[in-house]
Amino acid sequence: MRLIPRLPQGNVNVSQASLLRDFALPLAGVAAVAALLYVLLGLAVDVLAPRIPPDLERRMARHLVDGHPLLREARPAPPALAELAERTRQALGTVPHAVDLRVLASGEVNAFALPGGRVVLTTGLLQALEYENELVFTLGHEMGHLAARDHLRGLGRGLVLAALATLLSGDGDGLGGLLEGMLDLGGRRFSRAQELAADQAGLDAVAALYGHAGGLEKFFDRLGDEGSGGLAALGRTHPEAPRRLAALEAAIRRRALPVAAPLPLRLPRL
Template sequence: MKFVARQPADGINVSKTHPLVEASTLVVGLSAIFVLITVALIFLVEIALYFVPAEKEAALFDGWLPDDVLSLAQSDERLIATQDIVDRLAMHWPESPYRFRVEVDDSDAANAMALPGGLIIVTTGLLDQVESENELAFVLGHELGHFKNRDHLRALGRGAVLSLFFAVTTGDDVAGIGINAADITLRGFSRRQESNADAFGLTLVNKEYGHVAESWRLFERWEIQDDSILRFASYLSTHPSADDRIADMKDLARGEGWRLDGAVAPLNWQQKENPATLR
């Protein structure tokens, strides 16, 4: 009997399933895996928040600064003045577990952010935009609100979460692991987290000044100046749009019976640069 090798049938490597069905199975499968990983990471942060009390967090991040921040000299008067405002606002939150530390990032993009360990970063771009201490105080009070609700840890980017988790589990300090502010702040906060932070910030401002005058004036100016909006993109990409925000703040102030007008404090560094703007 002679053996005749059978040729494989044509198209043996071609799946009987329609290619579009196969492609969508792949896409759905990969998306499901991606979603699972994301959910797991969010869960990981919640666990970390449970096991890492604010005091531990403060110790872990003591003296830490993100790698991509170009901080001003400690003697810079803008830094000293901003730290002073934060200290005064924080006095109205005596049970705070953080010792707040301000760093000014030399960057034109106006922004302010709350970072682990009680670190508050404001950019020179933001300090150039504010026209009174009261405007700046609200922006800072809002960031304090993120610490109050520990939003700043929930907002950590995925890479930063893993680094933080690694640091916490191994007991290392985080100074050496190299987290960028950009990794952390890209995700921004939810609408609810933002309005909670606004409410807390406004409460602190009212306690400090006895009124909330000019708290939202910066946002009002930003609303009018459409052409320059791009310059402020960093703050606006991580914070809600101004219109709803201002309305909510006014509602809160009226509901609480806070004064909407009062004496506004000038900023020292602006007084020297431009005496004409003295108020």
């Protein structure tokens, strides 16, 4: 018998499977499960957030946000400003608890609502406003978010995302990073529908206190004017000023609200 050398037909020491595929398939499965959980838990948050009792929300706020440096730096609003905020809250009649208005010394032009009835205005915003009507609109807008519990929806979805990220990565700092991001001055974003609804609350407040809608068109003109400085910065965190102005003008026409001269804004020294 003649020996004819041949290469082996197979090699049990070499895997025929693709390592990349073996890694990618389980990873894709985990990502799909995580995405499904996020969607389902996010929907649950949207259902549960409006049902959280105000007392429970205040207790949650004490644990989640009150110890943050941003809230510690924000000082209580001067009495005249706090009184105007309370008049705005009463005029709306939709905020489920008292509003804790604070002023933050910051050149950034911004305003935001946080759990527990916290509303924070920056000194940069207060210096950029020209009319009292604009201030009432801003307060009513943020209180509209409080009444709709938009801040709780955002917090709840953020907590879900942080929990999933912690579960997948094993990094226990995810929650701390979430709270930092939530309270970052540039980090708050609401959906287009939430912003438009909050604008309607702002309009309700102005109409209830002054009987007209004067001053808002100039407010939104300056919001959308990138070259104006001041309120244009607020337009970057509360975007689509032309769309929002168009929605407000439609509401003003629909409600037949008069448009009169707005009141100049006179604030105590901040």
